[in-house]
Amino acid sequence: MNFIKDLDLTSQIDALILKPAEFSDFELLQKIKGLPFISVIDEIESQVSELVKMKNPTKYFSPSELLKEAEMFLSKFDKEKYGVWVYYPWKNSLVHLLPEEDFIAVRTVRNKYKITEEEQMELARKKIGIIGLSVGQSVAISLAIERSFGELRIADFDTLELGNMNRLRSSVTNIGIEKTKLVKREIAEIDPFLKVTIFEVGLTDENIDSFFVEGGKLDLLIEECDNIKVKIQSRLKARSLEIPVIMDTSDRGLLDIERFDLERNRPLFHGFLSKFGSEDELLGKLDTIKYEVLMAILDYEKISKRGKDSLQELGKTITSWPQLGSSVIMGGAMCAHFARKILTNKKVNSGRSYVDLDQYFNSNNES
Known part of the structure; x- marks a missing residue:
């Protein structure tokens, strides 16, 4: 036609x-x-x-x-x-x-009074960026369900694969389709009036400015990608623009918050990377110390036992660090919760918190 x-x-x-x-x-x-x-x-x-x-x-x-x-x-x-x-x-x-x-x-009628009318109106003016659509997919859908943004910018270069579907809610009919497109479709089916802007090649040197400022500066960044360089670059950009950052790692319920909007000179990742020298030099030598930087970001000693076991098997019996659907869904909900609190000016400090269900319930004495 x-x-x-x-x-x-x-x-x-x-x-x-x-x-x-x-x-x-x-x-x-x-x-x-x-x-x-x-x-x-x-x-x-x-x-x-x-x-x-x-x-x-x-x-x-x-x-x-x-x-x-x-x-x-x-x-x-x-x-x-x-x-x-x-x-x-x-x-x-x-x-x-x-x-x-x-x-x-x-x-949104059943949001009341969990979210006040004034807060709902304030959220409708906010712009949120999400990099990476594993946990990021759950974050995006949670934000859309609660109507916690006016515009959502999502960046991911990947397509849906069968191996993603232990943690990404989708259909086998969508295998091979870009993750950004799938998330945009799902949000449109929840609420066609929400604005979703996609960056289907992921975050790059060429589009990083557009992602952060085109059409208005982001109010919040949620970073959930696997690329160490992008993790660092996106935070440097967010800090320069005074944009807060949230991250979930899907291990032990780790939620990480960096309030660059309140602390203009705050070191990246709470200073965990300071042992590698200055931040200006870090990107230049990243290729040779990538694994060490990742372990510093994750705070290796606090990774769960099974998480550490998985890391030992990388490149041997598995090709990537496992994530479970239950952890990803929980992480998405936690990110959406604290995004709403930050965007409605509630007190949320920088730092790391663990919502470790295994440890909390002492399940099999295993963390």
């Missing part, structure tokens, strides 16, 4: 939001609806019912009363032109949703 090609929907990256009250969008809506392979999902009455309940919190509605209220509400409009329709080309699906403001209000 030429109209799909003209709209560049064949790339299957972006959801298309149609406002059928506008003539051109209504025409396009009819064309998409007419395609034989399109699945049309119209549950607008259910969403209006939720809207009615939200606006009348003290009133009890029986199911029949609520249905009547929703029908009365929709009778004021041309139902097909009410709200928005979202076309998801990768799913060949067309979904009818509430208008943006009402959609956001209903979708």
